[in-house]
Amino acid sequence: MITKILIYCLLAVGAFAGDISYSIANIAESSDGKWIMVDRNWRKDCPKRLEVKLRVSEDVPSNNVIIKAYFYDKDKKLIYTYSKPCTVWEGTKKGYEEIGLPPVIKKGGTTEVYFALTPELLKLFPKAALIVFGDTSSVVVKSKNAVDPMDYEFPEKSKVSK
Secondary structure, three states, X not given: OHHHHHHHXXXXXXXXXXXXXXXXXXXXXXXXXXXXXXXXXXXXXXXXEEEEEXXXXXXXXXXHOEEEEEEEOOOOOEEEEEOOOEOEEEEEOOEEEEEOOOOEEOOOOOEEEEEEOOHHHHOOOOXXXXXXXXXXXXXXXXXXXXXXXXXXXOOOHXXXXX
């Protein structure tokens, strides 16, 4: 246990000491019948979701990152926000488990996260979805749609890295 704590502390110090670059490799809409956690409730009525693939230039503890999804209507008005990705209930080698962010997002790998497209959200007719990924000093933003993310308002906008 102490070893794990020391490793996480070293990763945290390394994350703050150097410049970490964040990237959103892909945003795709997927459909499956997996259970997904939305607002602390497991739901099976949300077969559609955004599947987002994230990458980092250095190992970084997942509790040090910001991963949000913002949804906007046709007038660029914010209609819904996910403050963190949704976890899914999925079959693994160990059986069925709750799958979310790993404790450390690894350099050189791709981390998948999900945001549920609930029936309630879809009834609001979202026209744009922005994903924000980074830390308290720098973020990247990418749109699922063919829109310029900087045309929309979101709290982390001033921290977007060029």
